[in-house]
Structure formats: structure tokens, C-alpha cells
Amino acid sequence: METSSKEEYTIQSFDLETQKLLKTALKDPGSVDLEKVSNVIVDQSLKDQIFSREAGRICYTIVQAEAKQTNGNVFRRNLLNRLQQEFKAREETRKRSTQEWVCLVSFICNIFDYLKVNNIPMMALVHPVYDCLFRLAQSDALQNEEEVDCLVLQLHRIGDQLEKMNMQLMDELFNLLRDGFLLQDLSSMGRLLLLEILEFRAGGWTLSETAQKYYYSEVTD
Amino acid sequence: MSTHQKYRYENDCKPDENRKKGASRWSHCRKRGADGNLRKSHEVEEPGKCSQSSHRPESFTTPESEGPVSRVKNWGDEVEAEEMRSNVRRDMHRYRRRILEADFPQRDRKISSGSSDSRDSRDSKESPAKGDLETDETTLIRRQKQINYGKNTLAYDRYIKDVPKHMRQPGVHPKTPNKFKKYSRRSWDQQIKLWRVKLHAWDPPAEEGSDLQQIEEIDLGEIMDFELDVECSADTGSQCPTSSGASLSLAEDSFTGTPKKMMKIEDTEML
Numbered sequence: 001m002e003t004s005s006k007e008e009y010t011i012q013s014f015d016l017e018t019q020k021l022l023k024t025a026l027k028d029p030g031s032v033d034l035e036k037v038s039n040v041i042v043d044q045s046l047k048d049q050i051f052s053r054e055a056g057r058i059c060y061t062i063v064q065a066e067a068k069q070t071n072g073n074v075f076r077r078n079l080l081n082r083l084q085q086e087f088k089a090r091e092e093t094r095k096r097s098t099q100e101w102v103c104l105v106s107f108i109c110n111i112f113d114y115l116k117v118n119n120i121p122m123m124a125l126v127h128p129v130y131d132c133l134f135r136l137a138q139s140d141a142l143q144n145e146e147e148v149d150c151l152v153l154q155l156h157r158i159g160d161q162l163e164k165m166n167m168q169l170m171d172e173l174f175n176l177l178r179d180g181f182l183l184q185d186l187s188s189m190g191r192l193l194l195l196e197i198l199e200f201r202a203g204g205w206t207l208s209e210t211a212q213k214y215y216y217s218e219v220t221d
Numbered sequence: 222m223s224t225h226q227k228y229r230y231e232n233d234c235k236p237d238e239n240r241k242k243g244a245s246r247w248s249h250c251r252k253r254g255a256d257g258n259l260r261k262s263h264e265v266e267e268p269g270k271c272s273q274s275s276h277r278p279e280s281f282t283t284p285e286s287e288g289p290v291s292r293v294k295n296w297g298d299e300v301e302a303e304e305m306r307s308n309v310r311r312d313m314h315r316y317r318r319r320i321l322e323a324d325f326p327q328r329d330r331k332i333s334s335g336s337s338d339s340r341d342s343r344d345s346k347e348s349p350a351k352g353d354l355e356t357d358e359t360t361l362i363r364r365q366k367q368i369n370y371g372k373n374t375l376a377y378d379r380y381i382k383d384v385p386k387h388m389r390q391p392g393v394h395p396k397t398p399n400k401f402k403k404y405s406r407r408s409w410d411q412q413i414k415l416w417r418v419k420l421h422a423w424d425p426p427a428e429e430g431s432d433l434q435q436i437e438e439i440d441l442g443e444i445m446d447f448e449l450d451v452e453c454s455a456d457t458g459s460q461c462p463t464s465s466g467a468s469l470s471l472a473e474d475s476f477t478g479t480p481k482k483m484m485k486i487e488d489t490e491m492l
Contacts (some may be wrong), residue, residue, distance in 0.1 A: 071373060077297035084296045117300060118307045124299035 010054045014044065022058065025075075029066040034075040037062065042082050045107040046093075052103040053153075056114030058211045063115060076115065080124075083108060087128050090135070102150040109154040113161070129158070130173070137176040139184055148190045152197045160205040174201060180208045309361045316401050317354075354401050364400040367413045371397070373421060380423040395419035 011022050025037045036080045039058065045052040057132045068093055086093070086104055094101035109132075135141060136151040163170040180186070181194040196215045201205055206217070355361060371377060384394055397410040 073301065076300065080296035080300055117304045118311065120307065122296075122300050123303055124296050 004134065010051060010058060013048050013051055026065060028058045029062055030070045031074065035078045036078040038075055038082055044150055046100050046103050049103055052106040053110055054111035055107060059111060060114040083111065098144065098146055102146055104192055105154065108132060113158050121161055121165060125212050129162060130169045133173055137173055137180065141181065142184055142186060142190065145187055145190055148193050152193045155197050159201060258481045305362050306358065309358065309365055339481060353403055355403050361364060368397060371417050374380055374420065375425050376423040376456065379425060383423065397455060
């Protein structure tokens with residue numbers, strides 16, 4: 001199976017040896033140590049923000065390749081269990097480094113988006129993802145633009161899927177966001193980001209043309 | 222695999238899913254875990270996890286209801302269980318559709334022979350009435366796991382490559398048991414056993430260094446090749462390697478568990 005150019009692009013952030021490992025994993029998963037591959041991917045996704053948002057695709061490809069070649073799911077199992085460990089340690093991670101925390105959330109959400117089981121999102125990840133988003137909606141996190149930015153990014157990408165899996169939790173989350181918007185002392189950017197996501201969901205997870213113009217067009221003054 | 226050591230499961234776990242993992246009530250009697258590694262008898266694995274398992278995990282992840290499950294489950298297992306359930310449900314839909322087609326065949330086309338474990342809806346004698354399907358998910362999943370063990374063998378791979386579905390003769394060629402039919406537990410388990418024994422006829426010739434029985438099979442492989450020269454001339458239309466297997470198994474219909482290849486030694490000695 002050829003490595004598509006998109007995958008080529010995302011693995012460029014790795015050193016050459018690791019790039020080679022990943023390329024082999026994509027083509028011939030049975031020949032590599034898939035546990036090692038999954039660790040390499042998780043490690044990088046915690047460091048590299050861009051990678052954390054795109055790694056889901058590579059993971060998906062490796063899972064498919066392994067299933068086809070050996071009918072196994074060693075890679076997926078190792079990936080998920082490692083992810084679970086990181087998830088359990090998320091509060092410490094957040095204290096240690098906001099960037100790592102934000103990368104972790106992006107990565108978990110990206111995995112939720114890409115790694116589906118018979119075209120249905122993995123139910124096991126629904127509550128963990130919500131846990132992360134709820135954490136980002138707490139008042140201390142809302143003060144922090146980096147975290148708000150992460151929160152709205154995830155909601156743009158997977159909000160509609162999450163809502164389908166659990167409407168009640170999404171309602172609760174948005175109650176928090178609404179309260180945060182109204183009651184909290186936010187930066188103007190933070191406020192703008194929240195307003196946009198509130199409108200986005202209200203519009204059925206899409207932005208009306210007027211809203212699009214309002215939020216995304218350059219103001220020429 | 223290191224994950225099995227990190228999670229301590231309580232005794233109310235479902236034995237099927239957690240058989241390989243960590244300690245159970247009786248595991249102190251066993252020298253090795255199910256995965257073959259030596260147990261360290263007095264070592265407490267990850268005491269931090271023990272206390273964690275006794276109260277609610279940080280995430281309020283509620284497992285999908287499939288009966289009592291341990292709260293401390295790893296995501297890898299959960300997703301595999303989801304996948305199995307989802308596959309079984311999909312199979313059920315397909316099977317129900319196939320039965321309906323069999324009951325009400327469309328005039329324009331023949332009943333298609335799809336590829337799945339449960340193909341015999343055509344035969345009205347065998348086809349269960351719609352109410353007589355096995356629908357209990359736990360049972361279906363257990364049966365599917367047993368089927369998967371059989372299908373994950375080299376023998377099965379070789380078999381399906383060798384004998385396409387339309388060439389299969391009932392009784393001669395192994396047929397995957399139909400998990401949707403009502404059977405008692407014993408009956409089902411016996412069908413699986415017989416099926417797997419039959420599949421052994423397609424075991425690959427073994428490589429050096431494997432255990433004793435397989436070493437004998439190396440010689441048998443050579444003998445089989447010799448036989449082929451003799452058999453193929455007589456047997457024109459069929460594929461050679463397994464037609465010998467198939468025709469011999471016809472003669473020997475009692476599945477006593479003796480590998481068929483053992484029987485062939487005696488046959489060739491008679492030549």
C-alpha cells in the first residue's frame with residue numbers, strides 16, 4: 001500500500017529512522033514491532049501540536065493494514081491502552097505543561113474521529129473525550145486562550161458526532177460554555193471563540209453565511 | 222505484552238474476557254499465566270492500581286451493558302468487545318435478510334450465495350423459522366469467538382483458497398457451524414470440535430524445529446506428494462493436494478481425533 005502524500009507530510013516531523021519505521025508499518029505491519037510504533041506515535045503527538053491533530057489518519061491506516069494483512073489488532077490495542085494511561089494522568093500533564101495537555105486532547109479527539117469500528121465511533125472513548133472537554137470548560141481553563149482554542153477546535157471537528165453519541169452531555173457542556181461566556185472574565189479572543197462555537201452548535205454544527213462573514217472575514221478599515 | 226500486568230481485575234469479571242489477565246482467585250495455584258509467562262507468586266502487581274480499582278475510576282465511563290463487568294477495563298479490550306458485538310449484530314441482520322429471501326425467493330433471480338458463516342438458509346429443512354434464531358448476544362459472541370479461533374488458522378486459510386464454496390461437498394468438506402441456530406451448549410461445542418478436526422486435513426506441512434507430531438508430518442508431506450502423482454492421474458477434475466485429503470476423509474468418517482495424516486502412512490504402506 002502506498003504512503004499517500006498526506007501521510008508523507010505528517011511524518012516528516014520525525015527523524016529519518018522513525019520515518020522508515022512508520023513507512024514500513026503502513027505497508028507491512030506484520031514485520032514491525034507494533035507496540036513500539038504505537039508508542040512512537042503517542043510520544044510525538046504529545047510534543048507536536050500539528051501532528052497531534054493529524055495522527056489519527058496514520059493510525060487508521062496502520063489499523064486497516066494490520067487487519068488486512070494478519071487479521072490482528074495489536075497496534076490498535078496498544079495504542080488505546082497507552083492513550084488510556086495518558087488520559088488517566090491528564091491532570092498532572094496539565095499542571096506540568098499546558099501544551100502537552102492540549103496536544104493530548106487533540107490527539108484523543110483525532111483518534112475518536114478516525115478510528116471507527118464498523119463506521120461507528122468507539123463508544124469506549126465517548127466519556128473520556130467528554131471528560132477532556134469538560135475540563136477545558138472549567139473556569140481556570142477558560143482563562144487560558146490556548147485551552148479555549150483547543151476546545152473549540154475539537155468541537156468544530158467532532159462536536160456533531162459527540163452529540164449523536166450523547167446529547168445530554170453535550171447540553172451540559174454547552175451550559176458551562178454559555179455561563180463561562182456570560183459570567184467570566186475572558187480575554188476578547190476567548191470571548192469571540194466561545195461566541196462562535198455557541199452559534200456554530202445552535203446552527204446545527206455549521207456556520208451560517210452571515211456568521212461566517214462575521215467571524216472569519218478580514219475587516220478592512 | 223505488558224498491559225496484562227497493569228490491571229488487576231476483581232473476581233466478578235467475566236472469565237471469557239479476562240482470562241489472560243493478572244490474578245484470579247485460583248491463580249496462586251498456577252505456575253504460569255494463560256499467556257505462558259511465569260507468575261511471580263508473591264509479587265503484588267502495581268499496588269497503586271489495586272486501590273484504584275476499588276473505587277470509581279476518574280472517568281465516569283459507563284460500560285455498555287452486557288452483564289456485570291469490571292469497572293477497571295482497558296480501552297483495548299473495550300473496543301475489541303464493541304467490535305465483536307457490532308460484527309455479530311451485522312451478521313444477524315444479514316442472516317435475517319437471507320432467511321427472508323429464502324422464504325420468499327424473488328422470481329427473477331436465484332438465491333445468492335453470500336459468504337458468511339450462516340449460509341444454509343436455502344435448505345428449508347434446516348432453515349430455522351424466524352422465531353427460532355439464537356439471539357442472545359452473549360451466546361452469539363461466545364460462538365463467534367470459537368469460530369474465530371478456527372478461522373485464524375493456517376489450515377483454514379489453505380482450505381478456503383483450495384476449495385471454493387461452490388465446489389464444497391456436504392459431509393466431505395468442513396463447514397462452519399451456524400451460530401444463529403438453536404443448539405444446546407454441548408451440541409454446539411461438539412460441532413465446533415468436529416469442524417476443527419476436519420480442518421486439520423489442510424494443515425500446512427510443518428517446518429523443522431517444531432514439536433514431535435509435526436516432525437512426523439514433514440514425512441507425511443513428502444508421502445502425500447508421492448501419492449499425488451498416483452492420485453492425480455486417476456482424479457482428473459479436482460485440485461490435487463486436498464483431493465487426496467478429501468477422498469481419504471470420506472473413507473474414514475469416524476473422527477476419533479487421530480490426525481488424518483497419520484492414517485495416510487498406513488495407506489501408502491499398502492501401495
